[in-house]
Amino acid sequence: MENEFANAPARSDKTTLADAPIGVFDSGLGGLTVAREIMRNLPGERIVYFGDTARVPYGNKSKQTIVRYSRQIVRFLKTQGIKAIVIACNTASALAIDEVAAEAGMPVIGVVEPGARVAAKVTRNKNIGVIGTKATVQTGAYIRAIHAIDPDINIIGQACPILVPLVEEGWTHDRITDEILMRYLDDLLEHGVDTIILGCTHYPLLRNAIRRLVGPDVSLVNPAYETALELERMLGQKGLVNTSPIEKDAPYPYKFYVSDDPVRFTEFANSILPVDVKKAKIVAIEEY
């Protein structure tokens, strides 16, 4: 697979590692909420996004399978001349970050640690709820990450398998979705949580509904947003911030790859991203 960025015209006098794109991957569409926050917070950065739409969802799969899939994706992203990797999927962050970091040979950021750090900071009563896929909740990754900061914090996990299909059906402002959300959130609220981590990349798209249901006193932590901030800090520390502006006639700074169904992906991407997305390209990810 060629490196499309390597063939692009030089954007400044000297092309450095800092000019290289950031690799972002997810099990499918949801990670676009992370890409969105990176675009907003780091408008100078190029992005190569991979969505594993052929094998989505990851949330009900085993660690072994998710590690294998994540490794294949890292091998593909490395062909794109990237400078860092963001795992924009809670399940893959929870289950495969160590293996991805070992494979990558470059800085790797997942969504779990930044989300955990902010939740530990904002909770006042030390009662945090985490909603996510079965795999994310069962692995206890958020619990470990929060307890590493403050072992006295009480964390309650709630798997919410119906929420991703509801978002993908487009029922984000819907009475039925509200009812299902209340069923999932009731237990957390009864336990008196004052902070809820939106532990799946689809859930920020339900943020308004969740806010309405839980009221103004519960903090909602969006790991996608926190991850973009963490990425900004890390790039700064390592001298990897892209300082060459994206010029008007420069090649489009965002590339999108998927393992299946680029049409549906492109539609969804255009519905949530602040930029026009050209058609995503298909990658035979099993061959990596």
Added chain:
Amino acid sequence: MENEFANAPARSDKTTLADAPIGVFDSGLGGLTVAREIMRNLPGERIVYFGDTARVPYGNKSKQTIVRYSRQIVRFLKTQGIKAIVIACNTASALAIDEVAAEAGMPVIGVVEPGARVAAKVTRNKNIGVIGTKATVQTGAYIRAIHAIDPDINIIGQACPILVPLVEEGWTHDRITDEILMRYLDDLLEHGVDTIILGCTHYPLLRNAIRRLVGPDVSLVNPAYETALELERMLGQKGLVNTSPIEKDAPYPYKFYVSDDPVRFTEFANSILPVDVKKAKIVAIEEY
């Protein structure tokens, strides 16, 4: 992969092709409703079931991907010394039956044709509704199969992407599921359908709820049941009926393989099958 049946003790004086098992495959758990009907209607038949739990669901994937996955599964099933293949997945039946038949070199039955045939027979007002995954509905496979029998029949498709997650969450008797079902079924009922095809293998598990909502005058066609009857006819015609009884001390007549998470699969299988299911085994299906 060894053929476990070939190593089993002979069940009669002469082991013939008729004694061989039937290969049944699905994208995951849903095809167990087809296996259940085969077990009930053909108690003398051995079954090798493969559920592609690592890559489930198929319903939102492209034809190209589903054909590739189906071919890998057929190559695996053929290592098991089978005599026929049942595609127990509406999406794979709709999108890949020709390719599977070409690869198999043995009789292949999908669930679409048997379901279409019965629906065409039972409709009185020639208005049929089909509910299924996006892929199944978009492909128009049921429309083509019904029109081949009677081009005057009017068919209305309705994709119902939330139903599979609801069944897998166990909410089969639930007010929320009833509400979602009504939203999906309303349009079909307004069009005056008198017959509805349950065009996804999970849906028979919602049959009671659907029956209650549509009333007694709408015929519900379960392709799983019709497929078992079709299989019985086909085996009879080709002299492939297994006439050697399953003896008490014979090896367990049903084998279950999955591509991921055998524990969850085995739990689900035990909740819907009339037999005790031993732990399913994992197959590295990408290697076939």
